[in-house]
Amino acid sequence: MSIERRLFRLLLVMGLLCFAAFAAVSFLGLYDVERRALENSRDMGTSAAEFAESAADKQARERFALLAKEKAQRIERDMVRLREDTELLAQNMTHILTHRELYRPRRLPVGGEVPIASREPYLFFLPALRESGQIPAVLPDAEIAANGADILSLWAGSYESGYQATCFFLSELGYFISADVMPDDEEYVKFYDEWYTPSFDSRQRLWYEEARDTGKTVFTDVYVGVEGYPAVACIAPYYNEKGFAGIAGMSSNIDSLYQDIAKSELEGTNINFVLNAKGEVLISSEKGGLLAASETPADLRRGQEQELAAQAVRMVQGDSDVTLVTVADANLSHHAPASALAHPEASADANLSHHAPAVGASVASRSCADTSASMRVAALVHPEASEDREYYLAYAPIPSLGWSFGTLIEKDLVAAPAQEARSYLLAQAETFGASLQEIFFSNLLRTAAVLLLLLAALYFASRRAADRFISPILTLRAGVRDIAEGNLDRKIDLRTGDEIGELADSFNDMTGKLKLYIKNLAETTAEKERIATELDLAARIQAGILPNDFPAQEGFDLFATMHPAKEVGGDFYDFFFLGDTRLLVTIGDVSDKGVPAALFMVRAKTVLGSSVLMAEKEGGTLADAVMMANDELCRNNEEGLFVTVFTAIIDTDARKVTYVNAGHNLPAIVSGKGEARCLPKGHDPMLAAMEGLSFEEETCELAPGDSLFLYTDGVTEAENPEEEMFSKEKMLGTLGKFAGKSARSIVEGVLAEVQEHAAGRQSDDITMLCIRWREEV
Template sequence: MKKKRVPIKRRFQLIVTGILIVSFVVTGALSLFGMLFIRDRGAEALVTVDNQNLANIVYDRALLADVEFDNYKKLVQNYAACLNKIFKNPENYKPKEVQPYDPKDPDIAGKYMLQIAYTRKMDESSGEKQRIDRQVAYVANLEDQMEISMTSKDSDILTTYCAFEDGFMVSFDNMPEALPADQIFDFSESEWFTEMRMRQEVFFTDVYEDSFGRGLTITCEAPVYDKNDRYTGVICVDILISDVYSSIVSLNIGEGAYAMLVDSMGNLISADGESKNISELGLVAEEIEAVESGSKGVFLSQSGDYFASAHMESTGWTLLIKAPQELIQKPVRNMESGIWISIMVFVAILIVLLLIIMIVVRRFTNSFTAPLLALREDVKTISSGNLDHRIQAVNNDEVGDLAESFNDMASSLDKYIKDYISLNKEQERLSAELSIAEDIQRSMLPTDFDISDSIKIYATMTPAKEMGGDFYDYFRIDDDHIGIVIADVSGKGVPAAMFMVVARTLIKIRTTAPGTPADVLYDVNNTLCRENASNQFVTVWFAILTESTGELICANAGHEYPALRHKGGAYELLMTDNMPPLATVEELEFVDVKYSLRDGDSLFLYTDGVLEAKNSQKGRFGSDRMLNMLNRDIDASPETILKDMISEIDSFVGEMEQFDDITMMSIVFSI
């Protein structure tokens, strides 16, 4: 099946485009994988960072609240220390008159001032009122400190007051109208007063609703002692929870997120006074326990909100921040959105780049293949037979080199064809002459095998080339004698054939004179030696048969031993004296050997081409295989013997080329 043709231009475009597409796909896949990997890892990292930030915020806020509440403690302790000094060393202080509240004073509203209240109406006749007023005058020395602390810009103190077991209270705030007009305010059973009597230490009260309706309040208290170090009263600072929220707790970390305080009982301390328990936030038991333990940490509740809590050492409370899951994961959503936008932009850029590169590749391939297409047309012109056409090399590159090579090829091909035509004519002439010479050579070999009734003879000669150096001959010398010869000239081709003609002619001429085969070979050898400028030689087996007696006299000049079979027997080699070939050494004396032949005897003559025939395994045909073949059908005719021998040799050789002339002669005697 013919393979589908794909032009080189198309193939180049497909290869380059394929490589680019694969490169872009691999790059895009790796980039996409990297972006998605960054998205996943980034999402985890962002959530972790947000959780850590939330934990840090709640911790920092709780720490700030502790600092603020510690400042309240220090302030109250400072007030208590001052009162202790006043009570222990009153002589070091001047009594300070406390102006009573005048509701008619137009400037009184919002003014910070000292106020006095009593748990009961004091008896002036007993001097009790005077004694208490004197103590009040000494306590009034704290007014300046109280005013500085409460009127500073960052102060969240609502009211500062001190109450004593003697039944009076001195307060400093900007709501003097809050006290009763008769200045009677029985605080003796108030929780903040009685608790200090029992504890006598600095502490914060639980959150309570301010009795003057100002909202949820927390009080920091410190004990006051007289000159005998006996407990005598308490100094207090009130702070509104709403102020605590606005200055410490409130935060702005995102929509839906807010902070809250949780007391040690699990109650939410709300800035608006609303009472709730932590269980109302939708937390499960384990989550409530995590909040109440006050341990720093962040967790995602089952309700889907993030909670962060931190313990406040100063009050025993917990600062709790609640943030919606959407707020914490908003950076993740933003990052994912940004990554998807980046992916789409990246893909769009890849597509645009791919289109641009495909256009560039197309133009490049056009510029690259245009010279090749022009070269193809020029080559077609040359291949059509116009060898005078020349390709115009435009570019000085490999294509230009190829064009020059085609031009050189066309020139060489033109010269070769002309030389070939001339040589072919010469070869045709030589071939014709060789054919004539071959015909002449074959015509010199006898083909009429009916030479005599006393012998049946058949012979073949198969040259390795057009002309061979082997020859055979049989001829009548006189009425009673027949000459039989087979020979093999050294070499092949025309020289061997010419030498064969000379040798055959000399032998045939010499037999016209009296002499035995040895005499004939002696004279022919001397003649050939004198005229052998080409240093060739020839092996010859020559015999003379006397028909009337059946006597066969033969002489061997370096030729293969013939095979003789007597009637009723088998073929055997005639191992006679074998002298050197003719044309090698002058004055050689050859030996005659005589045989008596009977009716039915057979003689097989051959050249070395039979024995030297080789197969593909380099094996020789050899004399044993030849004798076996001859003895396979001992009664066969001479023609059948030679045809069977040729078939056996061909079967043995197979596809191997014949490298030597093969000549055979078979004779059956009828004497």
């Protein structure tokens, strides 16, 4: 993979990672916001709903309390007025009877004898009075009492038409004075047959007795008049100078009250009812159930509904409150329309039937129907499965009557709007959540789109960055290739100021140095060639120093050769005649190779040669000559070079060899038969090593056919690639093979063997000198 690709990938991956992190963060942020907002909106919805519910509850309680209070007050107001009116009647009659002197007797039409118009006061005698024949006795009293007729007609006149009403005085003496309001004002007052039966005596009614005995104003229970309108009567006692004289009464139509109670304030869902002091339901909007008014009223306080009973106790006590009660649905049956109560089919109340006949014809007529049943019979349980429900019960007292007004409404109905509000709010919250989610997703989408765009931008930017980054490298590569192909003049022009620029500079630097080096190398090579040439020249000169005019005479022949390991060597040989038969032969080996050795070799050869000549001239021995040469060579030998030398003076005729061996390899003697051996003696130190040494001469005699073979260690120490030396033994063996051959043949033969052994390698100078004596014939 190329660096550009790698770089590109790296940038891309880094960018992607950054983007991924950014995307993750923004997604999480968005998600968090969404989640929180959703939770908050739900919480808000819930709390708002709860608030609405509690507000509804509070409002409902206030409203119902107010409702109960208003209704109770209204009943109270009506009843107080009725009582006041009744008491006024009673007071009026008491005043008349206690102030008879102020009144004149007055005659009233007698009911049953003449037609009596509506609102017209009349006199009526109870059957008991008529039968007793005491009418004339009570008549004066009745005629005085008749003065109350004015107030009766005044009172009766205040009643609006359309209802049956009556205002009356019922005397203890057995007559009553009454003004009846007929529903139709054109109608005459009706006198029923019953009114003439002996049993008809209103004085025996409970309310009469109660008013008489207690001296208090009393109310009758509610009863339904003959027209079917519910009514209540108020009874107050009046007195004469002797005491109790009768009662004043007013029956009041309470239809509007009824209507009011039965009215469904809350779309027919509430139950209104009035409880009397005995805990019985007196008036109700219900036709059935516990809270309906019944012919056989039950004490609600002892009812089966515990909670309702508990509240009934408080109601009877005259408390007012709004509370929640749980009542079995089946015990209420509040769904039937309350208006049924007001319908004429209903007959007179059982209670009323006791006193109505005593009041007047119109009231008495109702009692006929009282056998037919109660106001409402259907106080029966609904057949449906009973279910406990919660109801608000609001009640307020009607003090003057000792009654209590109550209203009952199902809680769920009250809470319904709140529930609705709740579900609305929750729905709103959901909607809000949904729209939030929509916003969230659209945001997500937008973010993704932006990210995609950025990604595309990143892709191109990465590519471009990689290109820009890599282009100097490509330039560098091109330049380096050019340089590699040998164009050292090429300069790489890169001014990036970074490492690549430095690399380019380094390359330029290197090219410069390479050029310089090549130039130096060329110079050095030239120099080397010059030196080589000179060395070659030196080698030829050295070769020239060594004698090559090899003597070949009748008795012997001589051959020598010197092969330097380098161009010039440290080995040398020498031979020259000191006389006709006296031949000096020398072989030497300077302890080094190369130019220094060559120079020292020249010096050694010259010094040695001249020393021998000097010794000859001065009559000295060979040993003297060597000693002189040693001392001479030791001088100015700072380099510490030394030279091993074998030098001999040979009587060529006598084959007598006189020699000095200064540290050199002892030469070999090869017999004509091929036996080769080294000279046994001659152990003096090498020359130039130490001054003032003395040397000893040795002698030996050779036989005809023998050869004397001088060599340097370059022969015996020539190594083959296995680093095995040619060795003296092998040399002697080789010499044996060439026994009897010419000196040249021997030398060349040994050389060939040595070269073969060394296989082209040569580490030391190889020098040989051979003298061969011919066999004597």
